[in-house]
Amino acid sequence: MAMLSWNEIRARAISFSSEWKDETNENAEAKSFWNDFFNVFGISRKRVATFEERVKTLDGNGYIDLLWKGVLLVEHKSRGRDLERAYRQAVDYFPGLKEAELPKYILVSDFEKFALYDLETDSKRTFTIEQFHQNIELFGFIAGYQKQEFKEQDPVNIQAAEKMGKLHDQLREVGYTGHDLEVYLVRLLFCLFADDTGIFEKNIFRDYIEQNTKEDGSDLAFHLDGIFDTLNKPKEARLKTLSDSLNQFPFVNGRLFEERLSTAAFNAEMRELFLECCSLDWGKISPAIFGSMFQSVMKPEERRELGAHYTSEQNIMKLIKPLFLDELRKEFETVKGSTKKLEVFHEKIANLKFLDPACGCGNFLIIAYRELRLLEMDILRELTRGKMVLDLGFLMKVNVEQFYGIEIDEFPAQIAQVALWLIDHQMNMIASYEFGQYFVRIPLTTKPNIVNGNALKINWESIVPKNELSYILGNPPFVGARFMSDNQKKDLQEVKAGFKGINDLDFVAGWFIKAADYTGATSIKTAFVSTNSIVQGGQAAILWKYIFSDRGHNIHFAHQTFKWTNEARGKAAVYCVIVGFARDKPSNAVIYNYPDISGDPVMTKANNINQYLVDAPKIFISKRTEPLSATEKMIYGSIPADGKIFLLNEEEKDEFIAKEPLSAKYFRPYVGGYELINSIQRYCLYLKDCPPAELRKMPLVLDVVRQVAEYRLGKKRYVKLADYPTLFGEDRVKNEDFLGVPVVSSENRKIIPIAYYTKEYICSNQLFQVPNATPYLFGILNSSMHMAWMKIVGGRLKGDYRYSNTLIYNNFIFPEPTEQQVKNIEKQADNILEIRSKYIEKNTSLADLYDQLIMPSDLRKAHEKLNAEVDKAYQFKKQIRTDEVRVEFLFDLYEKFVYNN
Numbered sequence: 001m002a003m004l005s006w007n008e009i010r011a012r013a014i015s016f017s018s019e020w021k022d023e024t025n026e027n028a029e030a031k032s033f034w035n036d037f038f039n040v041f042g043i044s045r046k047r048v049a050t051f052e053e054r055v056k057t058l059d060g061n062g063y064i065d066l067l068w069k070g071v072l073l074v075e076h077k078s079r080g081r082d083l084e085r086a087y088r089q090a091v092d093y094f095p096g097l098k099e100a101e102l103p104k105y106i107l108v109s110d111f112e113k114f115a116l117y118d119l120e121t122d123s124k125r126t127f128t129i130e131q132f133h134q135n136i137e138l139f140g141f142i143a144g145y146q147k148q149e150f151k152e153q154d155p156v157n158i159q160a161a162e163k164m165g166k167l168h169d170q171l172r173e174v175g176y177t178g179h180d181l182e183v184y185l186v187r188l189l190f191c192l193f194a195d196d197t198g199i200f201e202k203n204i205f206r207d208y209i210e211q212n213t214k215e216d217g218s219d220l221a222f223h224l225d226g227i228f229d230t231l232n233k234p235k236e237a238r239l240k241t242l243s244d245s246l247n248q249f250p251f252v253n254g255r256l257f258e259e260r261l262s263t264a265a266f267n268a269e270m271r272e273l274f275l276e277c278c279s280l281d282w283g284k285i286s287p288a289i290f291g292s293m294f295q296s297v298m299k300p301e302e303r304r305e306l307g308a309h310y311t312s313e314q315n316i317m318k319l320i321k322p323l324f325l326d327e328l329r330k331e332f333e334t335v336k337g338s339t340k341k342l343e344v345f346h347e348k349i350a351n352l353k354f355l356d357p358a359c360g361c362g363n364f365l366i367i368a369y370r371e372l373r374l375l376e377m378d379i380l381r382e383l384t385r386g387k388m389v390l391d392l393g394f395l396m397k398v399n400v401e402q403f404y405g406i407e408i409d410e411f412p413a414q415i416a417q418v419a420l421w422l423i424d425h426q427m428n429m430i431a432s433y434e435f436g437q438y439f440v441r442i443p444l445t446t447k448p449n450i451v452n453g454n455a456l457k458i459n460w461e462s463i464v465p466k467n468e469l470s471y472i473l474g475n476p477p478f479v480g481a482r483f484m485s486d487n488q489k490k491d492l493q494e495v496k497a498g499f500k501g502i503n504d505l506d507f508v509a510g511w512f513i514k515a516a517d518y519t520g521a522t523s524i525k526t527a528f529v530s531t532n533s534i535v536q537g538g539q540a541a542i543l544w545k546y547i548f549s550d551r552g553h554n555i556h557f558a559h560q561t562f563k564w565t566n567e568a569r570g571k572a573a574v575y576c577v578i579v580g581f582a583r584d585k586p587s588n589a590v591i592y593n594y595p596d597i598s599g600d601p602v603m604t605k606a607n608n609i610n611q612y613l614v615d616a617p618k619i620f621i622s623k624r625t626e627p628l629s630a631t632e633k634m635i636y637g638s639i640p641a642d643g644k645i646f647l648l649n650e651e652e653k654d655e656f657i658a659k660e661p662l663s664a665k666y667f668r669p670y671v672g673g674y675e676l677i678n679s680i681q682r683y684c685l686y687l688k689d690c691p692p693a694e695l696r697k698m699p700l701v702l703d704v705v706r707q708v709a710e711y712r713l714g715k716k717r718y719v720k721l722a723d724y725p726t727l728f729g730e731d732r733v734k735n736e737d738f739l740g741v742p743v744v745s746s747e748n749r750k751i752i753p754i755a756y757y758t759k760e761y762i763c764s765n766q767l768f769q770v771p772n773a774t775p776y777l778f779g780i781l782n783s784s785m786h787m788a789w790m791k792i793v794g795g796r797l798k799g800d801y802r803y804s805n806t807l808i809y810n811n812f813i814f815p816e817p818t819e820q821q822v823k824n825i826e827k828q829a830d831n832i833l834e835i836r837s838k839y840i841e842k843n844t845s846l847a848d849l850y851d852q853l854i855m856p857s858d859l860r861k862a863h864e865k866l867n868a869e870v871d872k873a874y875q876f877k878k879q880i881r882t883d884e885v886r887v888e889f890l891f892d893l894y895e896k897f898v899y900n901n
Contacts (some may be wrong), residue, residue, distance in 0.1 A: 055096030217271035254444030359405030362416030535797030544611030641729025673742030
């Protein structure tokens with residue numbers, strides 16, 4: 001039976017109320033009352049619900065007046081009886097029901113009054129039988145309509161992902177694997193959605209499984225094959241002897257059920273798990289569940305290999321709103337008063353085409369399609385205002401054929417195609433709900449254009465001609481330059497022959513380069529989610545110099561670094577940016593910055609967005625071997641290349657010397673970034689000046705040297721160093737006092753802790769050193785001006801700051817202070833060191849002192865005074881002094897310094 005339109009349901013509700021408004025006898029007419037009630041919605045009560053269901057209660061046995069397992073429990077009373085008491089009686093039946101049988105709604109009635117309880121939203125609605133026709137939308141779950149609310153945090157999303165993941169694992173464990181398993185899961189997903197969203201008559205899939213398969217699961221696969229075969233055939237092509245229970249399934253088409261698969265196998269546990277999947281309300285699941293489900297069934301090693309990170313709806317909206325949706329919504333507001341302009345606008349959105357060249361399970365395409373359909377409904381609402389809608393299918397023009405995707409892995413590619421069909425159906429149901437006319441696109445006659453292939457090798461023009469395309473969007477795989485497989489490195493290199501610096505780029509850069517090449521001189525707009533590495537460090541100059549200078553593109557909008565998580569099993573936390581770019585010059589460029597990296601963004605307008613995603617000139621900062629402006633050189637520390645065999649803590653060092661007294665003079669204090677920040681004392685054996693004859697007198701030291709030699713022989717990169725086991729792999733010991741700057745420091749600190757060390761200390765390769773550094777340099781490097789430069793120009797290790805002497809320090813432009821300004825900065829630097837020493841004497845580490853939450857007030861104020869003096873030296877007079885404003889100022893200085901000298 002086809003779903004009834006709301007208009008038909010309303011007419012039936014009026015007739016129902018008229019017929020039953022005077023009934024009073026619960027025992028005589030209750031069953032007929034509820035049979036007629038279900039008929040209002042075009043549903044046979046016999047098919048979905050049973051009367052007098054016996055259950056065990058805390059007091060013995062009870063009988064539920066009417067139970068639709070997993071959906072609705074009805075308690076009926078004679079006219080005038082207490083409905084609150086009836087509700088409590090209904091709840092008392094719950095202990096006797098299985099988890100999958102628990103209802104989502106309780107409906108109580110005394111013929112005259114109704115009370116509907118939604119147990120998931122904890123809400124209650126009451127009305128009289130005369131008001132029934134005014135409240136029929138409350139029962140959309142009976143009719144097959146579901147007023148959609150897309151809540152990605154709804155627990156049902158996570159439950160569905162986890163249960164489908166478990167089912168996948170169990171099928172694989174029994175030997176059902178590979179392509180057949182992947183297609184099988186996609187078909188099951190379609191059926192689960194279809195059962196709850198009106199593609200099938202309500203719950204016929206679940207009921208068929210419950211009523212026709214054995215509890216031990218032995219024949220479940222056989223029956224599923226029967227359903228799949230039925231869904232693949234038009235009614236007229238089916239066997240005349242096909243059972244009614246199978247023949248009730250519609251013809252789907254779309255080639256989804258066309259392929260013949262090997263037969264799966266289930267047991268009792270797997271059948272029970274599958275019924276739990278069936279009991280979920282798939283009509284309420286967000287379309288983004290497909291990405292979450294995909295990640296939940298992937299092996300961890302596959303997840304890293306593919307670089308697949310599921311993107312939440314919230315973050316997808318961060319991309320699609322500024323890419324196209326905000327602009328279209330704005331245009332809609334300007335034309336909605338004119339029928340002619342609305343019709344032209346409607347044709348425009350029906351001809352837009354979208355490409356996601358790394359679509360995964362289609363999350364970006366799904367949400368983009370949903371939003372386009374919602375916009376179309378707003379258009380239709382305006383066009384049909386005051387008119388009766390006769391043919392909803394004729395009015396709706398936006399279709400899944402407008403959406404294109406490329407996905408390297410077959411399973412998510414299949415999910416993407418099915419997911420777009422299902423979101424299409426969900427939107428059709430919303431339109432049916434809105435306009436009072438049932439509309440469904442079954443059998444499937446159109447399909448999204450999802451291609452299973454390698455996007456870095458495929459010619460995108462063969463997927464969709466660029467003169468027809470409107471937008472490119474998505475989140476290509478995040479794989480760092482050092483973590484790519486050999487095949488990924490080869491794919492990236494082949495994207496652009498002769499591209500200088502391609503080996504220093506992350507895998508995601510390949511999509512940026514291909515998009516810039518493919519779009520050419522068109523007006524296509526592109527926006528990708530990416531790890532923030534492509535707008536930091538050396539990668540920013542390499543990639544964006546090509547996109548800006550060689551391809552002539554401009555950044556239209558950008559989300560600066562933000563942190564997101566997802567719903568997938570083993571949630572991934574990633575530091576991302578979103579960059580939208582095109583050939584056209586933007587008329588309203590915007591930057592979204594995140595004062596709280598896990599919070600909401602603040603939008604600011606920009607004149608020009610550069611490769612660091614700040615409003616500043618497009619200046620390409622590359623590594624320099626010599627400082628541009630600083631007078632003192634910053635160099636790397638030493639690399640022992642010893643597997644930490646030379647290194648000892650204080651207790652180990654003292655114990656070693658006690659056994660080997662001659663070794664005492666060869667121990668030197670050793671410091672790296674970790675030791676500096678956490679105030680940890682370590683030592684190393686430094687044998688550069690140890691004569692061989694003396695070495696032979698120290699057997700314990702000789703044993704350490706032997707261990708180092710063996711370690712280096714076992715490491716390919718250190719084999720040549722094995723001939724020099726008494727020496728560091730790279731020795732940069734200067735025997736001078738130095739200022740140490742950690743290579744890596746936490747993002748939670750606004751200031752990187754730096755410190756002075758005496759010449760006895762050896763600086764490790766996790767610390768940069770500036771020999772004989774002045775207090776003035778200490779002051780400049782501790783200033784907000786330098787820290788802002790470091791955050792923007794430098795790279796990140798995950799979320800932590802990664803300092804670079806060649807990129808950050810050597811490109812930093814120092815002020816040109818007066819002699820008095822130098823003295824003032826040195827005075828504040830000495831003040832900071834004095835305050836720090838007071839706390840360090842009490843065993844407080846620099847990690848504690850520079851923790852943003854617990855930083856001592858006197859130290860915080862000392863840094864504020866230092867900033868004021870440094871700003872005076874720069875003649876920096878801006879009222880607003882954020883990191884972004886400081887960096888804009890420094891970029892101007894850099895431009896003048898480089899191009900005027």
